[in-house]
Amino acid sequence: MKPTESELEILQVLWALGQVTVRQVNDELNKKREIGYTTTLKLMQIMFEKKLVTRTDEGRYHLYQSAVSEDETQQQLLDIFVDTAFKGSAMKLVMQALGNHQxxxxxxxxxKKLIAQLEQNN
Structure with a gap:
């Protein structure tokens, strides 16, 4: 399941920190922009229902952890992006990225190493 932009922000915190509380996630998110605790809590509850995160009871609070890998999620989002923005052409994506950035x-x-590896595998 494709995470929303807000869910992806939370997943990035979880990938970096591992198993954490909603408060810890909220504190990390607030380093970038102001977001309320209840908003973070609601998002993480939705993510739990969507099976994007797992939840463990620890006394009075829950510990959350990502249920999806960073690599898997990046690949899924990249596939969607290439399909929609570049009509499925990875070459167009690479040419655009290399042409627009230093x-x-x-x-x-x-x-070059990646290209050499890909050529060996074909």
Whole structure:
């Protein structure tokens, strides 16, 4: 299931911190922008229902943890983005990204290594 933008922000906190309380997630989110505790709580309850997170009882509070991997989620979102924005063309995406941004020599070396790996696998 594709997470919303707000859910993705929460998942990023969970991927970084592991198993945490709603308060800890809310504190992290508030470092970027003001968001109310009850809003974070409601979002995380919805994410639990959608099976994006798991929840464990610890006394008076719940500990939440991501139920989806970062890599899996990034791949899913990228697939959707390539399909919708670039009509399924990964080449158009790469050309757009490389043409619009300053790419370091190190990044270009990594891209070249990836291309070489892909060529070996074909």
């Amino acid at each position: 790419t370091s020599a190190e990044e270009l070396d990594e891209i």
